[in-house]
Amino acid sequence: MATGIELIVAAAMCVACPALNESLPANLIQLSDDGSRSLSTEMPIDVEATDAGLDSDTPVETLETIINKKLKLREMRDWIKGKHLRIATLEDYPLSYTEVLDNGTRIGHGVSFQIIDFLKKKFNFTYEVFVPQDNIIGSPTDFDRSLIEMVNSSLVDLAAAFIPSLSDQRTFVYYSTTTLDEGEWIMVMQRPRESASGSGLLAPFEFWVWILILVSLLAVGPIIYALIILRNRLTGDAAQHPYSLGHCAWFVYGALMKQGSTLSPIADSTRLLFATWWIFITILTSFYTANLTAFLTLSKFTLPYNTVNDILVKNKHFVSMRGGGVEYAIRTTNESLSMLNRMIQNNYAVFSEETNDTYNLQNYVERNGYVFVRDRPAINIMLYQDYLYRKTISYSDEKIHCPFAMAREPFLKKKRTFAYPIGSNLSQLFDPELLNLVESGIVKHLSAKDLPSAEICPQDLGGTERQLRNGDLMMTYYIMLAGFATSLAVFSTELIFRYVNSRHEANKWARHGIGRTPNGQSIKPSRWLRGWQRLDSGKKQLLGTSTQGQNVTPPPPYQSIFNGGHAAVAADPRHRWKRAVGQSNGVLLGNDALTDGGVRRLINGRDYLVFRNPDGQSQLVPVRSPSAALFQYTYTE
Template identity: 80%
Template sequence: MASGIELLVAAALCLACPPLNDTMPEGLIELNPDGSLVTETPLEVEAEDVGLAERAPVETLEVLRNKKEKLRNMKQWINGKHLRIATLEDYPLSYTEVLENGTRIGQGVSFQIIEFLQKKFNFTYDVVVPQDNIIGSTTDLDRSLIEMVNNSNVDLAAAFIPSLSEQRTFVFYSTTTLDEGEWIMVMQRPRESASGSGLLAPFEFWVWILIFVSLLAVGPIIYMLIIIRNRLTGDAVQQPYSLGHCAWFVYGALMKQGSTLSPIADSTRLLFATWWIFITILTSFYTANLTAFLTLSKFTLPYNTVNDILSKNKHFVSLRGGGVEYAIRTTNESLNMLNRMIYNNYAVFTDASNDTYNLQNYVERNGYVFVRDRPAINIMLYRDYLYRKSVSFNDEKIHCPFAMAKEPFLKKKRTFAYPIGSNLSELFDPELLNLVESGIIKHLSARELPSAEICPQDLGSTERQLRNGDLMMTYYIMLTGFATALAVFTTELLFRYINGRREANQWARHGVGRTTNGQSIMPSRWLRGLRRLNSGEGQLLGTSTHGQNVTPPPPYQSIFSHGGGGGAEQRWRRALDANRHGLILGGEQNAPGVRRLINGRDYIVFRNSNGQSQLIPVRSPSAALFQYTYTE
């Protein structure tokens, strides 16, 4: 509630306001409370004022009146009319049944649409089928559906007919598209995924190629960098490793093996550490992805697209006289690239309209790929699933022995067909358009199916046991490794035999140990080893010296003590005195050997009675092992 002061201020301000404009805008249409016009609309309106160009075709009232009159006459003409309607045996979209009195009636989605039109326009009809259950084309017109429509033997073809370019010269397709037909491939469900072998699956093809290239290239790169560094710096401490050592280091790091190489230079250490870090990350990714693939991997099929069928020359089957056959045989269609497969007997077109028979005979028994439109495939797999589930309730793999590809084999718009010159299209097409836009046709096509997907590509099983197929690459690698080792071993034996024969021929030709000019030669190490073994001079690995006339060296503790001696030490010294081959340690005549540094370790070097050198380790652990070897 405003106070008195506020009202006085508002009245003072209103005195300065401009007067109100009571005039209405020009051309305004006013309505009375009952909705009638107060003012009349202007009758003279220019075409430019309503957005029409001067040359634009303006549909006059006379044209609209003529169209409405034509539709009225057609409705009167068809009222009570008896039509002949042709169809195909294409379950579930269109099929027929013969009653006991011999009357053929139409069933399926097509005749549900016809019944809707029948109730709206009040006509009757008879159902006829062609002699052959085929659509028909230029080269396959006899006894077909297209022939019946072209000859005006029927008034309408009520079937989901694919709109192919070749048939347009024979019939008139309805302007309303019923749906976009999709022909899908169904095949036997493979036991394992077709995405590749278990060992190769974690990485793509090019990743494996790059890993192989890096395995070959990193070894020479490290070798060259080490050589360049030593040349530039003149460092004599860092030993330049050979190319073979660098290559084996790279391979050993990939296999998670250690290395005997111990670089000193910082740059060389960084090279080695960089490769180790790279291999660590790579193997971690590989292990994680391999685990995921072998347990919860996405299932893929071996045949998903038309290119898979063409490249792998896979046998496939489809209905005789259907959209797939004509799309392959017609030159300007997308599937014409499969035409050569027909002549090579990879494509089969069956006359059987029973999809269950085709599924069992061609797919289950012979391993073919069955190409069928999506509604028929869904109904067929669903009924097969129900039957198999009644046989085995728990095993999911028995319920779904077939799998359906994701990518369509063929996509075509499908419509009804009329004889050329027929006016039924103008009467029926607007009603068909209403059914399509409201989604009724799509609902009728999937009415018999459940909401859940039946037998999906990936069954979604969380428990998966590894099979031989997952480990097949492991077997291949093992067999390849053994075969390579056997080949190398055979090559070694062959070269050794060839070299032995060449040396034996040389000795036989020039005399044992003599050349052509009379000079003596030394035999090869292999032959020298054989000669020592045959003469008893050598000693095989693993054999013991006990029981032989080999004087063992003195005990380790007696080497540095000269006061007394046991029997072993006296035998050793007598043998040295007899042969006079002993080396003096520190210039003393009674010392049994000389002390030397060999490979960074201290040894006492003695000379045996047969002239061979004997090493006695000075280091305590090695000396203990040596003492244990020569004492009982």
């Protein structure tokens, strides 16, 4: 309800409005007072207005065209009554297929002939069915024994099949103006064991994220090293010693593996560099862990081949019907699938002449792993029949019921129509009726009437359980193998370089005397030779060896420091220890601090017993219990 203010405003606006134009357009069809329609002009010919199909908004200048069309259609209806038509079709189950009776008569079935039967009842004609010898649509380069040849030669009056509207065939036949449907050719393949989004470890991030992580892992170490060197040179600070490039690189790798680092920078700028990388790694690993958990539990299943580009890039073998829309869309240069033409030349594409879809599914897809490309109605019927058969084998295992999966993206889309010979006027009679069937949804209903309302064998089966398989952990195995192989290669390289260096130094010894260089300077034996000096368990001595270190004895047992058995321990030649005297570093505790065999000292806030070993070096023995336990374990175990 309008308010009072709104009515006042509306009245004010109406005052300013111009006067209404009560004059009517010329030649307007008007209704009389009793509701009947009166004409402002006479009809061009003596025909009733109802026969002319006039509407209240039809302009008079089109009346003659409409009347002529109506008259022509009436004449065609009279002509086709009792007429016997020759209709060609294709073996394209379930849209069109035929059956040969015992008397040799061929009967048409499928959606196409349900439409033809409807037209037959409406226009009262009869027909007989023909199938081309090769059961192919045909093209300018594949014309013989095809459906296009039969229609073009006027051997038949009509082609009743869902024929894709291809550009090259338009010069041979006349497509109906009414589009029956938009055909979609779908890919069917073996259902993979795991999702194609990646293996378990690589799934959380896409390919370019992994590439950038690898680049950052290789670049951050040298960047930190360069910034530390630049900082020291600009500031002249000697407190922060520059780390080597190897230390910086291992810090970056250790941070990624959450292993920490022994580097302890002093400068604030260096600390910020280290902290920035740690924050980046913390966020990155958090995202990775969360996404990995989501992928292993709630990830969406995807197929390895979803689009035409996947087939082209991965060079995947595929099979389709011989002489169908897919083959001609590939072989025709100005069609959408022409880029797959080289796959035909390389024998990656197979066009089967077998009309039984179940045979193609089992022979090419199940046995050889091909991708089967077929139009959607045929795919749905084929998978549903296969599902019903496998249901009898195993009633509860869903993976046995659905060994195949269907891609969601169409491989090809084409409008499909009936076809007439060029110059035929049957399209003017049949196309309006076909349009009514399409707009009312009858054609779509007939295409799916034998299928259940639920989706059969969807791409994602939606299983609730998700157990890890070897496929999810395969990347872990690869990493382990790569790590062991790399370490083995590095170890072999170390041995080779060590052997080469030892031979080089041995040659020096052989040419210039033992321990002498050409200029008379003494040299040490190679690390290779020094490393083998201790392999001999006997009494033989190698060159350059010393016996001084062999007489060094370990400290006395920790318990003997505080008990009265010092004399017995001291008598043992293996424990030749002396009391330490004159130690300058440390604070001497009270008299109770003096114990047999050592002096108790407080060094850097910790208690030690100071001993003098035979070579004159001071030996510190920790007194605190944890440190003492580690000390005792080191020398006794």
